Amino acid sequence: MKRLAIDFWVGIFILLGLVCTIFLSLKVANITNFGADDKNTYTLYADFGNIGSLKVNAPIKVSGFVVGRVSDIGLNPKTYQAKVTMIINKNYHFSTDASADILTTGLLGEQYIGLQNGGDIDDLANGDTITLTSSAMVLEQLIGKFMTNMSSK
């Protein structure tokens, strides 16, 4: 009897570990959304003058709805602008004149990329670059501008 009871409890223990890992993977990390799976996503690029503190894996939102993630951030050696690689869900398409802004959640929150669709008929294809971009708000620059405005008055 004793051995069977031990086997039973150890089985429960292992199952518990599995259930917890699945919970963490699905409910907490949301592994189902935009995984490494290439089939459901396509890639877009955007160059920014300043990305502020944008991180890899930051969300890409349209009207606040998450449609993709930042997969890589590099520097364009010709223009010396930051080159951001974005992975977008295949279900959503954007016109060639769509714009990308780096926005902030709350005053000091995480930064994300907000996409705004344009009016063009053609859609951006896999590997295209978004040209209309606006950089991150940098607090020091804002304060600097504010100060110069104040002093010039």
Place this chain on the structure above:
Amino acid sequence: MKNLIQSIGRPFSSFILMLGETSMLLGKIILSIPYILKRPQLIIKELFFSGVLSIVIIAVSGWFVGMVLGLQGYNTLQRFGSVSVLGSLVALSLIRELGPVLSAILFASRAGSGITAEIGLMKATEQLDAMNVMSVDPIKRIIAPKFIGGVISVPILTMLFNTCGILGGKFVGVNLLGLDSGIFWSQMQDSVNFHADIVNSIIKALIFGIFVSLISVYQGLSSKPTAEGVSSSTTKTVVHSALAVLALDFILTAFMF
């Protein structure tokens, strides 16, 4: 003067000696894996004593740590008006740091000390010698299963700790303080990454498990065969494990995140 230098050198040389002995022990344990694979019942028994019996303490501690994180996080984030990121705060602190570290330390004090005391007492009552005379290597029969049981248990317990902690944080944030549960979960999902966070959490737990289990069996084997010796080894297991886990955590975090 000579005494002074000796007293500086002694702890250092005994530390080196301990490192050497521990790695030799680890080598012997690895060599006895084929023997263990033929007797899985030995590991199942150890999983019961070090894993199953730790479920309650890990779950309860995780739940409370999560609740405290929820409460403290809420109070701090409120000042910046960003309570919406409470979910990410709780989940990331648990998965990246608190889960593996606290699980490993709790494991050391709940199961590791027990392993040390059991091996120490087996040594004191000549059970290990008796096994040796029957030409059964106690490292294979006693030490290796305990070690492997610990190495398997710690990651499982860490996952349990993380889960209970996040549920505890959710309980405080959503059920007590009235955050929206949708925001709580989606903020968490936005910031927690499977590969960077959860897989690394498991790797951390695995490494902590190896160290804590190794310290436990080593202290048991090197304890003096007296009541005093066993008790001091048990204390050493908990202290050395806690120090090793915290130091390793720093190194691993530096490499991982």
Place this chain on the structure above:
Amino acid sequence: MSENIIELKNVSFAYNENKQILTDISMKIPYGKIVAIMGGSGCGKTTVLKLISGQIKANSGKITAFGTDITRANNKTLEQIRTKLGMLFQFGALFTDLSVYDNIAFPLNEHTKLNKTLKDIIVAMKLESVGLSGTQELFPSELSGGMARRIALARAMALDPELMMYDEPFTGLDPISLNTIAMLIKKLNDNLKQTTILVTHDIPITMKIADYIYFMSNGKVIAEGTPKEISVTENKSVQQFINGEVNGPFAYKYNSNKSYDYYLGRESI
């Protein structure tokens, strides 16, 4: 082949340089006899057993067991030799997490591929031979000291060893259990044609059952002979030990470099 199952020739042993445990010990253990090794506490008796079972290695000298020199044997030969010897530890050393049945079946499980029925029979036989049939399901914590030692004896005999070694089997037992163990040792030795090494400091029992006695003190053999020879020996240390006198060659006082007066404050060093 010599007639001795174990031979120690000029064996010395020390754990470290400062503490010599055994100096120049020579012993012969002939087949089929009960040989007792006697002496006060801490004189190195148990160390001799550990040397014979290969748990520790001699620093110098030669130990021959079953015709093999074990001071130079590799682990494999040592293991083969160990399966031929059984050892009863001072307090039995039963595995506390295993039942009586599993304790006795332990060497069978590890070294043989017997099936369950056969193991059941062997365990029952061994238990019967120590007079404790029916205790299979008990755990060591439920046994008295004397019973635990008899179970341990059954375990040591599970593989029918040619040589049995007993490490102070009489310590801490009541007179009845003590005589039971002594009777068992004698019976097993005679019936199973075993050889026995008995490490003890219990004089009357040893005089009764031993064929030959080695007397040790401070890591040296100071006297040897049959019980009769030992009881009439001229050796002062042995006489003191046998008669249990307080004063004699074995010092009653602790050898300290500070005198009694020093502790009373009458004298500085």
